[in-house]
Amino acid sequence: MKVNLRYFASLRETVGVGSETVDTNAATLGALRDELIARGGAHAEALGRDRVVRAALNQTMSDESAPLSEGAEVGFFPPVTGG
Template sequence: MTTVPSAPITAPAAQAVGPLTVEVRYFASIREAIGRGSETVQTQAATLGALRAELIARGEPWAGSLAAGRAVRMALNQTLCGEDATLPPGAEVAFFPPVTGG
């Protein structure tokens, strides 16, 4: 019986994760401050909190409207979520104040 040397077992190569494209929607006073209701964003963020930080880093008006000390609610694909929610490609993200009018 002959034995065939086995090839070394290697882990698959890690794939680089490129930027995600997400649709960001702004509501109520945040929309008024930013001056638009929505935009398509390319992001490296893995979570809603990281996306919020990226938007804040743009400077005004995002910095003032989405600042960490401000009460801002977030939704991911129309479900209220916390900052630790994972951001999937093609997601719809919404930022709005805790109380909005109709």
């Protein structure tokens, strides 16, 4: 399925893009994060399990057990973002 990713604040700077659309087999936000980490490079650095990262699913803050669906929008945030 395709999902739309958005990266905010320092995560956007590390990954190098503000948004992207990806094909995934992940069923949950946590599984999607693991897939992105497995890419290595900037994704692993930004989203690594040693980092605190918050996620929103369709503009609602969600935990990693939240189920994904076709066309979902996923936002990744550092724990504190400026205004």
